[in-house]
Amino acid sequence: MTNEPSPMALANPPFSDERPDQEQVLLMLAGKWVSGVLHVAARLGIADLLAEGPRTADDLAAATGAHGRTLYRFLRAAAAVGVFAERPDGRFELTPRAEYLRSDVPGSLRNLAYFYGETTVWNCWGHVMDTVRTGEAVGPKLRGGKTWFQYLEQDAPEFAEVFHRSMTALNDARAPRIADSFDFGRFPVVADIGGGQGQLLSAILRRHPSVRGILYDIPTAIKGARELLEREGVSERTHCEEGSFFESVPSGADAYVLKAIMHDWSDAECEGILRRVHQAMNGRPGARLLIIDGVLPELNEWHYSKLMDIAMLVNDKGAERTATEWQRLLEASGFELVTIHPTAPPHGIVEGRPV
Numbered sequence: 488m489t490n491e492p493s494p495m496a497l498a499n500p501p502f503s504d505e506r507p508d509q510e511q512v513l514l515m516l517a518g519k520w521v522s523g524v525l526h527v528a529a530r531l532g533i534a535d536l537l538a539e540g541p542r543t544a545d546d547l548a549a550a551t552g553a554h555g556r557t558l559y560r561f562l563r564a565a566a567a568v569g570v571f572a573e574r575p576d577g578r579f580e581l582t583p584r585a586e587y588l589r590s591d592v593p594g595s596l597r598n599l600a601y602f603y604g605e606t607t608v609w610n611c612w613g614h615v616m617d618t619v620r621t622g623e624a625v626g627p628k629l630r631g632g633k634t635w636f637q638y639l640e641q642d643a644p645e646f647a648e649v650f651h652r653s654m655t656a657l658n659d660a661r662a663p664r665i666a667d668s669f670d671f672g673r674f675p676v677v678a679d680i681g682g683g684q685g686q687l688l689s690a691i692l693r694r695h696p697s698v699r700g701i702l703y704d705i706p707t708a709i710k711g712a713r714e715l716l717e718r719e720g721v722s723e724r725t726h727c728e729e730g731s732f733f734e735s736v737p738s739g740a741d742a743y744v745l746k747a748i749m750h751d752w753s754d755a756e757c758e759g760i761l762r763r764v765h766q767a768m769n770g771r772p773g774a775r776l777l778i779i780d781g782v783l784p785e786l787n788e789w790h791y792s793k794l795m796d797i798a799m800l801v802n803d804k805g806a807e808r809t810a811t812e813w814q815r816l817l818e819a820s821g822f823e824l825v826t827i828h829p830t831a832p833p834h835g836i837v838e839g840r841p842v
């Protein structure tokens with residue numbers, strides 16, 4: 488397996504012009520089936536079970552409480568897209584792609600595959616016509632009126648752990664590249680707002696030994712953060728705080744990082760969060776807002792976040808944004824856009840300063 492995902496992987500379109508157009512559309516339509524198959528494999532922990540060596544579907548079914556012949560069919564489908572391989576002796580084995588469904592590898596996608604198939608996340612796609620007709624998200628209707636994060640916090644704390652770990656694993660490769668791509672060292676204190684389990688903040692602090700950090704998130708995220716910060720050797724330079732960015736944001740930082748936060752929310756909600764950040768800055772000289780999120784290119788250019796935009800929309804009325812939309816959002820919230828820096832795909836760093 489490759490040790491980490493290619494930095495350009497998301498910058499290249501998934502479909503090439505080498506296949507006939509009808510065939511490509513057919514394969515696009517099968518995307519949901521592939522996602523469902525990978526969800527099952529991730530949820531059952533198949534890749535972890537195969538880490539010790541090849542096993543039959545019956546053997547794997549006995550170990551996971553699945554139905555043997557049916558699990559065989561799921562694994563055969565996964566093998567057809569190169570995730571696992573079926574050997575002539577009837578046993579399945581890991582492939583380089585299947586390695587990413589293991590729990591214990593850098594850049595593991597196991598928890599993400601689990602999360603994408605979680606019932607309320609998955610069921611949103613059965614109601615996309617409602618969203619396109621009304622402009623409203625489906626997710627809250629499937630979760631008794633709760634946003635995704637309220638649901639995690641109040642109804643599904645064990646699943647919250649899966650979600651936060653999935654975000655941390657995505658950062659395994661991205662966080663060091665983000666830390667290298669921008670001079671965070673000029674800020675004595677960096678706050679990561681909605682910083683999850685602290686993977687990005689750790690990478691920034693490791694890269695800049697003089698910088699101190701504030702990690703701010705909801706309780707289920709902070710719970711998993713302390714161990715990570717300790718392991719990364721930055722816990723003594725990090726202050727962890729639980730709270731909601733809709734109510735307040737910790738003061739005392741020179742840079743306020745919000746990575747993959749704004750895309751979860753509507754413009755109105757984002758303005759609320761950014762106004763809290765503005766208040767926290769409280770006129771501090773040189774303070775900066777650093778939003779790390781997708782920056783959608785105009786017209787037809789491929790960008791992974793153009794697809795993520797729909798996932799965010801159906802789940803909680805979130806949105807990915809173009810440079811023009813970022814500028815408008817910042818100006819509506821008391822900031823001006825300084826510039827947008829390139830960083831690890833699929834994100835850019837939108838730098839703003841309070842006005």
Ligand SMILES: C[S@@+](CC[C@H](N)C(=O)[O-])C[C@H]1O[C@@H](n2cnc3c(N)ncnc32)[C@H](O)[C@@H]1O
Nearest residue numbers: 636654681682683704705708730731732746747
């Ligand atoms: C998509 S995740 C991104 C996490 C992390 N910044 C990253 O890039 O991996 C969104 C984060 O926002 C946090 N969050 C959601 N609602 C929040 C709130 N009201 N206050 C503070 N953090 C919140 C979540 O717990 C989660 O860690």
